[in-house]
Amino acid sequence: MKKKTRPLALLMAAAILGSTLTACGGGSGTGIRGSDASNEGLAEDMALTDAPAEEITLPISTDGLELSFFAMPEPVITSKMKGYSEMTVHQKAEELTGVHIEWREESYTDPKQKMNLMFSTGDTEDIVWDAHIHASGGAKKLLDDGLIVSLNPYIEKYAPNLKKLIQETPGLLEQISTDDGRIFMFPTIRMDPITRANSGFAIRKDWLDRAGLSVPETIDEWYTMLKTFQDMDMNGNGLKDECFVSMGFEKTSQCLDNFAVAYGLIAGTDLYVKDGQVKYGAYDPEFKDFVAEMAKWYSEGLLDPEFSTQDSKQFSSKMVNDVGGAYYGSLSGNMGTFLAARSGDPEYDLVAAPMPKAPDGNVYVAVNAYGKMVPHGASICSTNENIVETVKWLDWHYSEEATTLYNWGIEGQSYEVVDGKKQFTDLILNNPDGLSKDEAAARYAGGVISQMPIVEDPEVFLALKSLPQQRAASQLWCQADTSWILPPLYFDSETTTENANIMSEIKTYVAEQFNKYVMGIESMDTFDQFQQQLKDMGIETVLANYQASYDAVYNK
Known part of the structure; x- marks a missing residue:
């Protein structure tokens, strides 16, 4: 059950800071709370030991614990x-665990406001999904402020x-812990x-076949392919309107950004890492060559003229109605x-394409x-009065029993075993x-959409992709x-605010300038001034x- 008041949350934070677990890295640790809590045998620091943890037995609660x-x-x-309460797997989990x-349930597309309000008022839930992504300041600030529990x-x-x-999976610990452990x-x-x-990238396979072309692997081959689609008038309307179709995202196109890898960088809003050096694509010298190529494509009609503004309906319409190649x-x-x-059209077909090769091949x-082995996760709020039971409940989801349940559902209902394989x-x-x-799958099996701490089964991922083109695409991509993907990094509150303030302005500026350069509104002669402005x-x-x-x- 959750606590309702901010004063209590502040008292809990004070208890955290003064707890017997001050050896846990000097940050906001937590005393052990729960029905069978004991400090005996805990690690002296943030590192996990080789000693076995207590085995989980079901049910976890026999007195109707509610979280x-x-x-x-x-x-x-x-x-x-x-909502989630109607999912069969959640109902079965309650039956098994007694929890x-x-x-x-908040908005999937924009939960930030409600989550930040929750943390600011202290009206916190026992468990919060993706707090490290949506809460202001991220995981480190939530830990420093005593709002979520250090789980070590x-x-x-x-x-x-x-x-x-954690012990058997290289890189897992780094993706679920702050830099102080x-x-x-x-x-x-x-x-x-x-x-x-x-x-990933996909192409009209029937057009490729008609043109006698293979799936492009380099940026030059992409240009040749798009040019050929136009020259051959693939849609037969007498216009050179066949093009690469893109969808607009916040005044720019994340879709076009993916072509930047051909120039040895990652463009767009994210920083990246190369040879141990953190970089920002728009500040790299090679960014100019990438932008110039996109401007050439645009001037020749190879890029969708609405690449930076159109919504998903317009995007889909062009791909379905023979404009998008x-x-x-x-x-x-x-x-x-x-x-x-x-x-209903036996000729229409799509085929996946790889990212264009970088200069190193x-x-x-x-x-x-x-690059994220860990895209999402559940944090425990410090106001939770049953942390031990909550930890056991969350950890049970990684057990063999729960892994099967949350990936496949219930045997005999949503899946069966044939020749030793689940289907x-x-x-x-x-x-x-x-x-x-x-x-x-959402109603009966969970699959890959359950928002639970599980190990996702790749066989489920493929089984839910019914079309051979989809399965082939996943296997290629x-x-x-x-x-080059930058792993999760964490900062103190002051640095987090500094980064956010600077990048908010930079992202807007880069998006606007990218569009101007690609559309020919601004000359590439001003590119040095653009990077100086960054x-x-x-x-x-x-x-x-x-x-x-x-x-x-x-880089230790």
Whole structure:
């Protein structure tokens, strides 16, 4: 159950700072709270020991324990259900563990305001999903302010499954802990790269075949392909309107940014790391060549003229109605949708394409999600009165029993075992109530949309992609090198605010200038002034902050 008042939250924070666990890195640790709590046998510092944690036995509660959970259901949940309480896997989990979850469900697209209000008032839930992403200042500030629990002593003693995963999985600990070693969440874990490969480039395969071309692998081959599509008038309307279609995101195009890897950098809003050096794409010298190429494509009509402004409906319409020859998009929302819309046309086909090769000949990915073994996770608020039980409940989700439940559902209902392999039943694949695969999986199996700390099964990811084009796309996209993706980094409150203030202005400026250069509104002759302006706006300060944080963890 949650606590309602801010004064109590402040008292809890004071207790945290003065607890017997001051050896835990000197930050906001926590005393052990729960029905069977004991400080005996805890680690003397933030490091986990090799000693086995206490095994979890079910039920975790026999007296109707209720925990509150701040979550953001995806549209596939809310479109056909009231919320998480109607998911079969959550109902089964309550039956097995004896723990009832009272869901507080907020907007999936923009939960920041409600989450920050919750933390500022102290009216916190017991568990919060993705607090490290959406709360102001991130995980480190929440820990420093005593609002969420440093989980190290609890994992050491009460979380055998996560403790084992940390010990056996290189890189996992760094993605769920701050630079001073405090673990802040129970994560969703995507071990297999294929479960992270949700988006990428795709091309009209039927047009490629007509042109006698192979899938492009370099930026020059992309140019040749798009030019050929126009010259051959693939859609037969007598106009040279066949183009690369893009969708607008906050005045710019994240889709076009993906072509920047061909010039040895990651463009867009994110910083990246190369050879141990933290970089910002728009501040790299090579950014000029990338922008110049996009400007050439635009001037020749190879880029969608509405690349920076159009919404998803316009984007989809162009791909379905033979204007788009290629695009960057998602597996289900784009590839699956486009193929379904043209299912009556035996010629219409799509094929995945890799990111264009970098100058070193390698294929790199520019999308942060590809590099994240840990995209999401659950933090425990300091006002939670049942932390030990909460830790056990969250850790149980990594057990073999819960892993099967939250990936596949219930045997005999949503899945069956055939020749030793799990496979979904028609309840999921051909739902009698007309639910799509994703909708049926959400209701009965969880799959990859349960917002729970689980290890995602790659077989589930592939099983829910019904089309061979989708499965082939995932298998291709996941092969890209993720070494340029900047791992999670953490800062104190002052540095966090400094970075945010500087980057907010820089991102707006870069987006506006990128559009002007690509559209020919501004001459490339002013590019040196553009990068000087980035320097004047403070980009080198941000880079220095990130470099120091990166070095503290990864360049020791």
